[in-house]
Amino acid sequence: MRILLVEDDRDLLEPLQEALNEFGHVVDAIDTGDVAQWLMSEKDYDLLVLDWMLPGVSGLQLCQHYRHLGKAAPILMLTAKDTTFDKVAGLDAGADDYLVKPVDLMEFLARVRALGRRSPLWRGDVLTVADLQLQVNSLTLERNDQKIELSNREFQLIEYLMRHPNQVLSRQQIEQAIWPWGEEPESNAISTLIRRLRQRLRLLHADHWIETVYGLGYRLNPPSPDQPDQQPDQ
Numbered sequence: 001m002r003i004l005l006v007e008d009d010r011d012l013l014e015p016l017q018e019a020l021n022e023f024g025h026v027v028d029a030i031d032t033g034d035v036a037q038w039l040m041s042e043k044d045y046d047l048l049v050l051d052w053m054l055p056g057v058s059g060l061q062l063c064q065h066y067r068h069l070g071k072a073a074p075i076l077m078l079t080a081k082d083t084t085f086d087k088v089a090g091l092d093a094g095a096d097d098y099l100v101k102p103v104d105l106m107e108f109l110a111r112v113r114a115l116g117r118r119s120p121l122w123r124g125d126v127l128t129v130a131d132l133q134l135q136v137n138s139l140t141l142e143r144n145d146q147k148i149e150l151s152n153r154e155f156q157l158i159e160y161l162m163r164h165p166n167q168v169l170s171r172q173q174i175e176q177a178i179w180p181w182g183e184e185p186e187s188n189a190i191s192t193l194i195r196r197l198r199q200r201l202r203l204l205h206a207d208h209w210i211e212t213v214y215g216l217g218y219r220l221n222p223p224s225p226d227q228p229d230q231q232p233d234q
Contacts, residue, residue, distance in 0.1 A: 001046035033057030052079035067094035074115035130222035143204040161220040170217040
């Protein structure tokens with residue numbers, strides 16, 4: 001999932017970001033409400049995690065602004081405000097869940113998984129294209145009883161390709177999908193990552209599924225149901 005994480009306490013922001021990254025999520029980690037407000041207007045997210053008490057634009061105002069935009073991704077509110085009145089105010093502002101600080105990482109990740117299942121883009125814990133299966137929670141890829149583990153970035157790339165099979169995806173689209181906001185990948189980063197993923201897919205005899213469309217980008221070409229998989233000579 002692509003997640004917007006807004007928290008002004010760097011001692012909390014960084015461990016939350018690292019925990020989400022370990023599970024393959026692409027995280028835009030922001031410590032100011034003003035930037036977060038701009039990002040939620042410009043980008044689409046699967047989930048938002050908002051601290052309530054931020055300098056400038058508060059988390060509650062961000063929540064109201066996001067719903068006013070008509071966007072439907074789930075929102076988890078993080079806050080030290082723990083009265084019933086506060087929780088009601090947060091939920092009424094448009095939050096879907098409410099977690100009181102101090103944050104337990106295991107509970108935080110469980111709530112993220114639960115809210116992720118409410119995302120309009122949710123397609124289950126297993127993403128399937130032809131006979132290739134991506135286990136979303138374990139970052140593993142399976143085909144014909146063979147299984148490989150993926151790095152976070154390999155997982156993010158194959159997940160993006162599998163969510164858009166048979167579509168030509170430009171380098172810019174791939175970069176925007178799997179690199180967090182504010183990070184500038186090196187000029188050859190996409191080519192290097194595609195090569196690494198093909199090497200991993202070779203173990204499943206599916207490396208030829210990723211087609212280079214010269215001048216345009218890359219396309220995941222799974223075999224059609226009525227045609228056998230034409231594997232290149234090994």
